[in-house]
Amino acid sequence: MSAIELNNLKYDFTAKSKRNLFILMGLGVILLILGVVMNMGHEHAAVDAHGGDDPRAHLGQRVWANLLVNGFFFGAIALAATFFYALQYAAQVAWSVVFQRIFSAVSTFLPVGLIIILVVLAVGRFGGHHIYHWMDQSVYDISSEHYDSILAHKHAYFADAFFWARIILFIGGWIMYQRWARKRTLEEDLVGGDSIFKKNITKAAIFLVFFGFTSSVFSWDVIMSIDAHWYSTLFGWYVFAGMWIGAIITFIMILLHLKNRGQMEFVNASHTHDLGKWMFAISFLWTYLWFSQFMLIWYSDIPEEVVYFQQRWEYFNGLFWVTMFVNFAFPMIMLMSRDAKRNKHYLLFVGTLIFIFHWCDTFMLIMPGSVGEHWGIGSLEIGMFLFFLGGFIFWIMNALSKAPLVAKNHPYLEEGLGHNI
């Protein structure tokens, strides 16, 4: 393929695609409203049954918790795409350069996802919902009937100034790098040469270190603290594996879509094969971390720790096991062979399936601590998910259409194009 042909490749975000995405989002909104309306009556029943003051039974709680699930799920995909972007530079990878614009586009969703998380946190702080029990200041007050000695012990960590300062620092740092990286790759298209590439390597390494330390703490703050008494040292890495696999699936889906439209002919079977390997490998990583966390807690059976899984076992039993099984067994069995990883139908099927079940995994990270036994996957949840999915795809495709599909001046482009395994 000649250089001229590569230059002119641009993703055309057609009116038809936009319309379809709007329909998807509209459908999501309708289902969401329907879900809210349908649950209004149900809410009173739940409240009545629990003495009328269980905040976890409130409909508002469920809506906010869903917002957090989707904001975190899709925001984390963008975060993992940013991580992946940095990783490719730090490890000086050539084969992924050919679809670099895809993960660069996915990373642009980062500010949106993080702002949604920030809004959920802020609303919780001002009493709009009760997902984070520790935000209720009366738990720290020894004279209050809500006093909680375990949370009082953690007060220094959850104190407003420290909490908000670090959240803003993490979010700010990630967005700063993401925007910087995006700008540099577009600049490289115009300037050429190796200098931007070399700068990217250094910056990527710095980001990876920053991300390595902050991503764990962020998942403790935003997710683990929902189960305010519970703790697990592995938690951050487990959440990280989940976001990584979500991002890999997103790349594959977009790539297959573009290839389907005949727009990424230069991405050959070896490239999709390698992406398939990533999906396979990170599924194993996720399962490995799932197992490590679950088995060690189950085995030693310490009440303070095992309560976390007990809750999931009691109220989410089916979903809990099915999620683990699907996310492990399907990629393992279906993507084991070389041919499967080169076959778009296999990739599409397994990708779609585990994308949904990793959403369920995020759902189960958040729901047991925020709504407990009042959970459900109904019109409300599906609607919110579809709305987010549509918006997420719209945002990414829009970003993709704004820049050429090939990072034409990347020094490793030629090596990447010749990728053959």
Next chain:
Amino acid sequence: MSSHESVLREPLVLGDKTYSDITAEVCRPIEGKANKYWYLVFTVAVIAFIWGFSCLAMTIGTGIGQWGANKTVGWAWDITNFVWWIGIGHAGTLISAVLLLFRQKWRMAINRSAEAMTIFAVLCAAVFVTMHTGRPWLDYWLFPHANQFGSLWVNFNSPLMWDVFAVSTYFTISLVFWYTGLIPDFAGVRDRFKIKGKPMQEKIYRILSFGWSGRAKDWQRFEEVSLVLAGLSTPLVFSVHSIVSMDFATSIVPGWHTTIFPPYFVAGAIFSGFAMVLTLLLIMRKVFKLEHYIGIKHIEYMNIIIIMTGSMVGVAYLSELFISWYSGVEYEGYAFMNRATGPYWWSYWGMMTCNVISPQLFWFKKIRTSLLATFILSIVVNIGMWFERFVIIVTSLHRDYLPSSWTMYHPTWIEVGIFIGTIGMFFTFFLLFARVFPVIAFSEMKTILKSSGSQYKRKFAESKGVKVDY
């Protein structure tokens, strides 16, 4: 479309080698005579080896009471060394399997010695784990026998049992992987001895090379087997040290029971393994004049892996420390306080300094490309990783739930002697390996010559109009 490697990548085979240069230079130590330094080091290693086994004989003859372990600190020096050695082995499997799957061509210069190191390290680990049972002549009970043999089966619920299977599987696969890779190289050595007219050596290497003929069919099978073994070994890199960590983490001992243990042990193992590979290779490349094959770039890559795994270990240390406070569990909090400020504070701070702080020096390109600095830091890392296991095992045990049984642990000279003995054993084997086996996978090395040899890269760069300095 051409599939040339980018000119930005530095060549992996320096010095404008031809195919025959590669064979000749790698085989030189096998064909020549050892110099007096080899004999000197070998003698020291053998003496240490014999010394260690005398200490083992003492232990078996008089009993496990010869060791400093006591009722409170039931595991100490023995398991520290077991985990340390097993951990060192991990880099070999990572280099041979994971780097193969990631198509990292620089692995070809180092995989052979790293795999050899793995096997010898696992053997050293086996010494401790078989001896620590106290009555090693009954160790066959570690394996399940049929009930007719006279007893019920082993306890499959115990992570110690999983360890028996994990380590023995790991050893077997590593050995097979290593040997498979050696076959074409043995054939190469065989052919050289044939030309030189040395029938005795030719015969030995003929047997070792399993009739390798170098046909396309042989290579095709070779590559298939390598991939399959890499696929099997990769989960083993994770499972072995994860299961070793579960020996601790499934318990309810403060400082042991923490969920991050499995991945953090794996990262730590790779960290220490790469440090040991560096220690060995920095000497070997010099003595055997292999600087053109194991270049500064290789050393830099390994140092980068050390920074990465060292930082992962650092994140894990800090996570543990933080959660011990955050959890509000007093026992957990005390265990960590005791590590940092208790009677074994020196081992904790030794661990932190050697494992977390010192590898950060590799962020400076000057340091990570300096042979002397790398050599010193590789030893520092190995000391740090020894301290890590000591901290985990001894400081967690010596002050347990019952203050009346709190005590201290001091190693006896016999235990120290056994440790020195395993180091002697490790070096004895490694020195023998270096004399009779090709220390670089030269047949595989030839496959990257055209894409990554210095003269070919230079020619390619010139054709692109780029000036390069190699």
